Amino acid sequence: MGMTITEKILAKAAGKEEVLPGDNIWVNANVLMTHDVCGPGTIGVFKREFGEDAKVWDKDSVIIIPDHYIFTEDEKCHRNVDALSVFVKEQGLTYFYEPGTDTYSGVCHVTLPEKGHCRPGEVLFGTDSHTCTHGALGEFSTGIGNTDAGFVMGTGKLLIKVPESIKFIIDGKLSANVSAKDIILKIIGDVGVDGATYCAMEFAGSTIDALSIEERMTICNMAIEAGGKSGIIAADAKTIDYVQSKTDKPFECFESDGDAKYRAVYNYRAEDLKPVVAMPYSPDNVKPVSEVTDSKIDRSYIGSCTGGKIVDFIMAAKVLSGNKVKVPTFIVPATVEVETALVTEMVDGKTLRAIFEDAGCEPIAPPSCAACLGGPLDTFGRCNTTEICISTTNRNFPGRMGSKDSQTILASPLTAAASALTGYITAYEC
């Protein structure tokens, strides 16, 4: 019988001819990523279990990307980054994107593909639930806890259950005010926050083919918000060009067989999709913008692994160009590469940075996860009281961006920017 792309990748990683959903298999990892929030605990588990003098399984494959709590006065956060630095030196790890140095990059899920660590056909584990982002490059990629990560760190292997797959086929041409974020929010709204629990969410169709790699990342990034174990989009010529521009390492592309078995298949027509938002307090509380235009907002936030990439800021700049924001608007580039693009990419003959400055946005923050997950009290953009924030981020559970009294509305960069101009939830009128 045919296999899905996910089953094929996992079979290869397990050294098997075929695997079936529900099989518990040992797979070889290609990459293990950890950051400042889960890295110290992972290292703690690794040392406790394998010994103080133990060595990681492969010094080129354990990648450390501090990104969560970087620009804070909190001493424990600094201690945690220092602990990573000590570990990297002790182990001689090749890839460490160290804060305060030229190697600093920013948000792990945008850094990994930018630096060539994401390759089709591979298996990537990361100590962060949004590790599902990297399925956008045709690989199996999923989030794990510290203990499992400690296991991978020492052995390069992990026992995992092969997930069932659910296929989402989107065909046709999107309206100019609809983006990848609207596609994935619509899907999460339809299947629910636990609609894809334990499943691989596979995305295909002419609409997906037409999306840029960064937009595909936005879609796979939020698979976890439907409970998914992973999101995946088969590699195409665009993926191959992107990956080859970042790394010389060889890779193998897989695609699902025509007779592969799915738990369910959903079909969407791009022409039917509209700008949507997820209202508090759940990513599946999805409404068309047209139904909530009388909802007031206090601030707009454009950033994170979901909505802080170059493509996201180009979209926001298109909306903000020549206009003034009515509410505080926070711009947080995901990585240094994105930050650099703010002064090299142009819209209407102006740099993105100039557009944001002229529109009256808050001073642009340095790259990090910042207020996407609240974080320490002094985090840039954190909602510390009763703010209602429209945001390009990924979660809006109670207290997600800080105070339990604040509210987060999830939106595309187009909608978050258009709302900043009016102070109400507003779709981009193009």
Added chain:
Amino acid sequence: MSQSIIKGKVFVVGDNIDTDQIIPAQYLNLVPTIPEEYIKLGSYAMCGLPDNYSTRFIKDGEVTTEYSIIVGGNNFGCGSSREHAPVALGGSGVKAVIANSFARIFFRNCIATGELYPIEPEEALTSIFKTGDEAEFDLEKMTITAVNSGKVYKLKSMGDVRKVIDSGGIFEYARKTDMI
């Protein structure tokens, strides 16, 4: 953890209790493998619940909870992969979460750490138990008994997961079975 009967009070929560409600992100600067920070994480368990939960999970001035069993709805533990979540619950003194369903990474982290038993009931228990009720959870029979009424409710089998948690987590289990 290998006791077969867990007696204690239950704390009842609704659907989609995410990891930010279990342990808010501002406390992720604490490292679970540092013993005093493990205790501290426990002291913050469930402090992200909204204010409509009128009963505090951990009383002011205390570092552990009086509730050893959490009864939850659908999709318990959704959200982040932070292992701080099952660790905070374990550190606070919780022995088991009995919820209609679990989010994948939280479930897996419970097993990998051996911090607590994630168990699904045969029928939803959130409207049967109320916070503060005494219950007796029997791991052998896979039942939970409401002490006041004497009524017994069936729980789904944990399958192979039971052995891993009984061993104290994935590493201990892997050693016992010569996997490492």
